[in-house]
Amino acid sequence: MNQLDTLRQECLSCTRCGLCSGRTNVVFGVGNPQSDVLFIGEGPGQQEDLSGEPFVGRAGKLLDLMLDAVGLSRHSNIYIANIVKCRPPQNRDPLPEEQEECIKWLEEQIRIIKPRVIVCLGRIAAARIIHSDFKITKEHGQIFEKDGIKMMATLHPAALLRNPAQKPAAFEDFLKLRDLLAQPENPGN
Ligand code: URA
Ligand code: SF4
Numbered sequence: 691m692n693q694l695d696t697l698r699q700e701c702l703s704c705t706r707c708g709l710c711s712g713r714t715n716v717v718f719g720v721g722n723p724q725s726d727v728l729f730i731g732e733g734p735g736q737q738e739d740l741s742g743e744p745f746v747g748r749a750g751k752l753l754d755l756m757l758d759a760v761g762l763s764r765h766s767n768i769y770i771a772n773i774v775k776c777r778p779p780q781n782r783d784p785l786p787e788e789q790e791e792c793i794k795w796l797e798e799q800i801r802i803i804k805p806r807v808i809v810c811l812g813r814i815a816a817a818r819i820i821h822s823d824f825k826i827t828k829e830h831g832q833i834f835e836k837d838g839i840k841m842m843a844t845l846h847p848a849a850l851l852r853n854p855a856q857k858p859a860a861f862e863d864f865l866k867l868r869d870l871l872a873q874p875e876n877p878g879n
Pocket of ligand 1: 731732733734735738743744745746749750772811848
């Protein structure tokens, strides 16, 4: 078993926060552990809770389409995970204390995957990963760097379903990501 599978096995029985009581499945993550890019969403919704895989509902279908347009796929060259691994009731925002407990799993995932680039999907992930007062409408598409990892956020695909007029702006972010990935790695990385 590789390191990520070992971590997944541990995570599947996690009871570190209250979200464990309502879950059908822990949604650990999906994709290629050798990826250059890690996408981070907020937390599982109903479809994800039922299937155990992130972004499989309507928002996930839209995400897959946008990924495909820039040559990325969860089946080959990216990894996708969430800030919290168990579904919050009625899809409410995960509470700060739930995020605080669950982020430990994500930190381990980042340590194992060692992505060059992290893409946060939506404000909740951006606030937790990039900086705490992240303004998603203003700061999406901007490139940050932390601990030697390039980071950016884009609009959450569920927000794009509610507000399709924002789709072109989100797609610009994906093009920016494509350009970023096409740049050679810094020597020493
Ligand atoms: N929204 C998220 O943030 N993550 C998922 O896995 C599904 C929907
Ligand atoms: Fe554990 Fe995270 Fe699930 Fe909470 S949300 S029980 S910390 S896996």
